[in-house]
Amino acid sequence: MQKFNRIVVFGVGLIGGSFALALKHGGCVREVIGVGRRRETLERAQALGIIDGIGSAASVASADLVLLAAPVAQTETLLRDIAIHLQPGTVVTDAGSTKSDVVLAARAALGDKIGQFIPGHPIAGREQNGPDAALPDLYQGKKVVLTALPENAKDCVTKVAIAWEQCGAIIHRLTAEEHDAVFAAVSHLPHLLAYALVDDIAARDNAERLFQYAASGFRDFTRIAGSSPEMWRDISLANRPALLAELDTYTAQLAHLRARLAASDGAGLEKIYGRAQAARQAWIAAIEAAEQARADEQGGD
């Protein structure tokens, strides 16, 4: 087993805290140092056993591995802060929801140390935030996408991959551009669409009546519009080109559907609805089969 001597986590909330807890519970790390802007949060994380000590940017000098799990808008500043302290044996990774912008920021901040930075994105979360929301099994069975750079030595990538695997995650590899295109389609666009619908309705004179009759379908459709506006502002801007492209594709699809509806083309509408229903059912079936296979595997251990 790969055992880390010292890990430094910037941001000790849900994402960074769960990473630290998973590795500590698995006995995979000797010491976790937390760094953050709010002393209170760091002290809370220490009281919860998420971190063993509170550090600063300089703490990375003696670290095997550094995880950036602070809000993504801070990435470049944090990388600039740690750059001068970074020793050759240390790998740095992050947990941001967008990757092309993080790579740009990392290149600017780290210069010729860029080879030590392996961009990552754990696909996990929950509604709550902060150290109290952190769970040792948050990443169990979840995907972590690593978007390694040409400059990354293979053993650096492996070190980060093993840390996430020790958290129970399944490693996927994409380029930063592939990652951003995929998540623009299946995550960033739906968030924008949900925000747009709720704001559209909330702005009307009869908003109260409209919300009064909104039922469970509307509730599920708009659940993601309950997400943090600041976080999604940052993600939208960070992944702007891919998100604009997705929005244009979707708008064209809506125009196509509108034409079918305007022409009272029932067969045309049913075809689109039917294809969507079939695709979604196949997707859900695949998820359920994968979950079952994982459960069977664990049962057989």
Place this chain on the structure above:
Amino acid sequence: MQKFNRIVVFGVGLIGGSFALALKHGGCVREVIGVGRRRETLERAQALGIIDGIGSAASVASADLVLLAAPVAQTETLLRDIAIHLQPGTVVTDAGSTKSDVVLAARAALGDKIGQFIPGHPIAGREQNGPDAALPDLYQGKKVVLTALPENAKDCVTKVAIAWEQCGAIIHRLTAEEHDAVFAAVSHLPHLLAYALVDDIAARDNAERLFQYAASGFRDFTRIAGSSPEMWRDISLANRPALLAELDTYTAQLAHLRARLAASDGAGLEKIYGRAQAARQAWIAAIEAAEQARADEQGGD
């Protein structure tokens, strides 16, 4: 308590079956007759105790109340079939998701008996269908919208309202036009948007990869795209003018958001996202308060 002697239900699946079960469990009806296209379904409903007998259009002659809970596309045909059998003391209602088209169909089919038809829409459902999915408490605490006509005598509307109240439902009153505009915004449009997104993604060359990374946000957002394509084709066509208007409003909202994103206007995006988040949180809080009030009331009975 208003007790019905004989109720005839066209369509003995989830909606019609749950209505019958609720009234029977409450002792509010002496006899329920089921009518439908498939003998097998009617026999199953009888075996489940949902109906007491199997009838035909002519059965309405001796009924106090008739509920149409068959697919909405059949409404006009069914009304034509029963028109000649309809006696002055009988009231007819329906459970269709759109109302203006039902009113048109009813006027055409019933002629001068239109006063006996009180259009309705129970806002309740579940994923399953058919008699086996019927539940006596499906309507408990749910809304039923009645869109009464100028021709409806007050006591006819009251009779239908009481039947739904005996099922545990809360009666709301709107005009057919108000109803269709409201549901175009909070139900029909979201369905169309969810179908559009899933079909858009399913049609791509890299659809498999995209679905692979779709997570719980996408799952909830697209849940309603798992709905019946035939049913939603019919609803889309039946509520075409209102749905087209909603689609145009939404497309304009997307264009507005796109302009903010294209201009990298973070403050503008955050404002829209923030308004949406606040509106949704207020809505969810209102739902939870109403649920709590209902629970308290029932606890105090």
